[in-house]
Amino acid sequence: MALEIKGLTKQYNATKTGLSDYSITIDKGILGLLGPNGAGKSTLMKIIATISQPTRGTILLDGVDIVSNPNFIRKVLGYLPQDFGVYPNLNAYEFLEYIAAMKGVGGKDLRRRIDMLLEGVNLTADAKKPIGTYSGGMKQRVGIAQALLNDPKVLIFDEPTVGLDPEERVRFRQLISEMADDCIIILSSHIVSDIETIADEVAIMQGGKLITKGYQHDIIEQANGRIFEVLLESSDVAAFKTKYKVIDTSRQKDRTRVRYISTDQANVAAARPVDAGLEDAYLLLTQHNA
Amino acid sequence: MQYIYSIVKADYLQRTRSYAFLLTLAITIYVAYLFVPPVSASYTTLSAVGFKSVYNAAWVGYISATMTAVMLSFYGFLLVNNSIKRDTDTEVGLIIAATPISNFRYLLAKQLSNFVVLCTIAVCTFAVSILMFFVRGAGYPLVLAHFILPYLLFVLPAMFLVAALAVVAEVFLGKRSILQFIVYFFLCGVALSSLNTKSTAPPSGVLDPFGLSLVTSSIKNEINTRFHQHIDQVSFGFIFSKRRPFQLITWNGINWTALFILSRLLWMSFAVALVYLSSFFFHRFDFKKAAGKKKKRAEIVPDHGGLAVVPAGISSALLPPVVFNYSIVPFIKTELLLLIRQGNKWLWLPSIGLSLSMLFTPLPIASLYLLPALWFLQVTRWSELVTKEKANRLHYFTYASYKPLQRMLPAQIIAGFLLAMALAFPLVLRYAIIMDGLSIINIIIGALFVVSLSVCMGILSGGKKLFEVIFFLLTYAVVNGLPFTDYPGSQPQHHNLVFTGVLSAIILALLLISFSARRYQVRHL
Numbered sequence: 105m106a107l108e109i110k111g112l113t114k115q116y117n118a119t120k121t122g123l124s125d126y127s128i129t130i131d132k133g134i135l136g137l138l139g140p141n142g143a144g145k146s147t148l149m150k151i152i153a154t155i156s157q158p159t160r161g162t163i164l165l166d167g168v169d170i171v172s173n174p175n176f177i178r179k180v181l182g183y184l185p186q187d188f189g190v191y192p193n194l195n196a197y198e199f200l201e202y203i204a205a206m207k208g209v210g211g212k213d214l215r216r217r218i219d220m221l222l223e224g225v226n227l228t229a230d231a232k233k234p235i236g237t238y239s240g241g242m243k244q245r246v247g248i249a250q251a252l253l254n255d256p257k258v259l260i261f262d263e264p265t266v267g268l269d270p271e272e273r274v275r276f277r278q279l280i281s282e283m284a285d286d287c288i289i290i291l292s293s294h295i296v297s298d299i300e301t302i303a304d305e306v307a308i309m310q311g312g313k314l315i316t317k318g319y320q321h322d323i324i325e326q327a328n329g330r331i332f333e334v335l336l337e338s339s340d341v342a343a344f345k346t347k348y349k350v351i352d353t354s355r356q357k358d359r360t361r362v363r364y365i366s367t368d369q370a371n372v373a374a375a376r377p378v379d380a381g382l383e384d385a386y387l388l389l390t391q392h393n394a
Numbered sequence: 395m396q397y398i399y400s401i402v403k404a405d406y407l408q409r410t411r412s413y414a415f416l417l418t419l420a421i422t423i424y425v426a427y428l429f430v431p432p433v434s435a436s437y438t439t440l441s442a443v444g445f446k447s448v449y450n451a452a453w454v455g456y457i458s459a460t461m462t463a464v465m466l467s468f469y470g471f472l473l474v475n476n477s478i479k480r481d482t483d484t485e486v487g488l489i490i491a492a493t494p495i496s497n498f499r500y501l502l503a504k505q506l507s508n509f510v511v512l513c514t515i516a517v518c519t520f521a522v523s524i525l526m527f528f529v530r531g532a533g534y535p536l537v538l539a540h541f542i543l544p545y546l547l548f549v550l551p552a553m554f555l556v557a558a559l560a561v562v563a564e565v566f567l568g569k570r571s572i573l574q575f576i577v578y579f580f581l582c583g584v585a586l587s588s589l590n591t592k593s594t595a596p597p598s599g600v601l602d603p604f605g606l607s608l609v610t611s612s613i614k615n616e617i618n619t620r621f622h623q624h625i626d627q628v629s630f631g632f633i634f635s636k637r638r639p640f641q642l643i644t645w646n647g648i649n650w651t652a653l654f655i656l657s658r659l660l661w662m663s664f665a666v667a668l669v670y671l672s673s674f675f676f677h678r679f680d681f682k683k684a685a686g687k688k689k690k691r692a693e694i695v696p697d698h699g700g701l702a703v704v705p706a707g708i709s710s711a712l713l714p715p716v717v718f719n720y721s722i723v724p725f726i727k728t729e730l731l732l733l734i735r736q737g738n739k740w741l742w743l744p745s746i747g748l749s750l751s752m753l754f755t756p757l758p759i760a761s762l763y764l765l766p767a768l769w770f771l772q773v774t775r776w777s778e779l780v781t782k783e784k785a786n787r788l789h790y791f792t793y794a795s796y797k798p799l800q801r802m803l804p805a806q807i808i809a810g811f812l813l814a815m816a817l818a819f820p821l822v823l824r825y826a827i828i829m830d831g832l833s834i835i836n837i838i839i840g841a842l843f844v845v846s847l848s849v850c851m852g853i854l855s856g857g858k859k860l861f862e863v864i865f866f867l868l869t870y871a872v873v874n875g876l877p878f879t880d881y882p883g884s885q886p887q888h889h890n891l892v893f894t895g896v897l898s899a900i901i902l903a904l905l906l907i908s909f910s911a912r913r914y915q916v917r918h919l
Contacts, residue, residue: 154917155793155794156918181794185790188788194731198728205722206725206795206801207795208801209718211717
């Protein structure tokens with residue numbers, strides 16, 4: 105199974121472009137989408153989820169164009185939008201039954217499937233209470249359960265870990281890692297560490313364009329040798345920031361440890377090169393293309 | 395004062411920058427056009443037992459202003475009684491609650507923004523009234539004071555009060571919209587019934603919130619004095635009667651008194667006082683506090699997730715296999731469940747009571763009055779039929795579902811129709827007993843019409859208000875016997891296949907528009 109996106113463009117109006125001639129091939133496994141706000145991540149996900157139409161371009165799922173034949177992907181799609189809601193008067197069980205009807209899932213085992221999904225997201229105890237009374241994290245878990253109702257082959261998660269506590273985030277990562285063997289998972293998050301721990305491949309986007317796509321170590325490799333740390337007097341940090349792209353700072357008594365991007369170590373005394381991470385590579389690449 | 399101005403401005407812009415508001419203005423202009431009927435029309439908007447005035451500036455100006463005051467008091471309330479609710483739904487209220495603004499200032503700002511919205515509509519009817527003077531006019535001179543003064547002294551104070559009552563209703567009755575409508579319309583009915591009280595003292599209009607008793611008494615005096623009549627009833631509204639020649643009078647308006655003008659200021663002060671009093675009961679978006687001990691449902695369920703409970707996890711291999719079933723029956727079931735659970739469960743009591751009463755009341759009363767009233771009581775259920783997905787941000791799921799247009803939308807229409815028919819069942823049963831098949835068909839077509847209208851208005855406007863206002867006006871017109879609005883086919887002249895055919899064609903058109911618009915929406919989020 106593969107999702108092939110060719111020359112996808114989404115033009116909202118004469119001045120606003122969501123995606124610009126975007127091409128990518130996504131195979132089974134987890135693809136993490138990274139990019140600043142307005143990079144086009146949600147636009148891309150909405151178009152794949154068939155709820156937004158591109159201005160130009162095609163998306164082929166196993167050779168079938170889903171832009172002109174949206175119901176082909178809808179049968180095998182699990183989608184968790186960034187800002188979804190629920191019907192507050194329904195309980196979790198009734199809500200999942202409703203979503204199952206939308207996805208065309210039925211049969212005598214549906215009840216058992218919903219029970220197991222609710223158990224999997226730790227909502228069995230509250231399944232009969234109206235969703236309107238749930239906390240944000242509980243609603244998010246209902247959202248995760250609904251995405252899995254139809255045994256999806258394409259899973260789209262837009263900021264799935266928002267509202268989840270640290271333990272739930274760990275469990276979510278385990279959950280989708282298990283599913284990745286059998287389906288395409290596209291995941292966007294602002295939390296780079298989430299992508300770093302879950303995704304097999306990473307696509308970095310900016311301004312509606314794909315900057316790079318590859319395995320994590322290949323992307324991180326692009327940053328190796330360009331990330332440095334230095335201990336500075338706290339009063340010097342502001343001046344330092346005007347010269348270099350600072351990734352992170354941490355205060356250590358009266359001094360500040362500064363992590364920064366540079367092409368040349370020699371310019372700063374006492375600076376030492378450090379191993380790059382995905383966040384470093386992301387900041388380097390988006391800064392370079394800004 | 396600066397904050398209040400900013401809140402009023404933002405609130406006003408938020409409400410008026412929508413297609414629904416533009417549509418409301420378009421409908422208002424049409425209704426304002428109807429306020430001044432041609433001489434040959436089969437209806438009148440002011441009935442004084444066989445008399446009416448020549449279309450001079452006073453008659454056109456005052457009729458337009460009084461009709462605006464009455465009609466806009468009714469449907470204007472429906473338009474503006476959601477200003478606090480919007481802040482709740484958008485969670486802007488939480489931000490407002492954390493600012494230093496006092497409850498009174500916040501509610502006053504809401505009242506003023508309601509007032510400005512209503513004034514915008516009134517300005518449209520004012521402009522149309524001047525236009526209608528020239529369209530219908532018979533060469534009488536244009537006296538602007540006959541247009542400006544009634545709008546200034548009847549319409550504006552009435553709208554100020556309506557704006558305040560909308561805020562007060564939101565504070566005390568919260569999201570129970572239908573209960574707000576019932577209480578408000580009852581109050582309006584009481585106020586309007588005082589227009590023709592048989593008091594010996596000359597009415598000064600002081601105690602009348604609309605002030606319209608001044609107009610009715612002036613017209614009565616004119617007719618009784620000049621034609622030696624004893625009429626004691628002057629009615630406003632779209633009044634249909636068998637065409638008969640009217641005797642023409644020349645009515646030149648009323649003489650304003652200082653007492654009356656002072657009374658308008660007092661009514662406006664009373665409106666502000668009501669808002670002030672309600673500010674002591676305003677929840678300030680703290681719903682736990684507002685719900686009290688009885689409302690346990692409103693409390694947030696403690697999250698049992700995290701480390702306290704050992705997670706079971708989800709293994710796709712262990713889940714039962716998926717069986718696909720593309721039937722729309724489960725949708726219909728859930729849509730019905732949502733319709734039933736919408737609003738306060740106790741509000742089912744008047745609906746069920748009204749429905750059962752149709753078993754015993756005379757058939758004409760049941761079909762002409764009870765059925766339209768009963769269906770109007772469901773207005774908030776039907777107005778949510780196709781708008782709830784977006785209101786609850788669930789449209790991402792529904793639009794991405796398998797064949798949403800062929801499954802989801804029909805299920806919603808069927809659920810809405812089943813509700814209408816279930817409520818009308820006692821009446822259907824009675825017609826079935828007397829073998830009146832055409833009346834049963836008319837009820838079925840009427841139910842389909844209401845549901846199609848709600849679906850079409852909801853999809854086009856994206857909100858509930860447009861349907862609520864139109865359905866209110868429609869119910870008002872039906873109960874007042876306006877022939878072309880008789881969608882339940884209750885009037886004897888509509889017991890024919892032509893009527894059924896015309897209404898069916900309208901339903902078909904509404905559904906075609908709905909499906910076409912929704913087809914576009916599901917692919918253009």
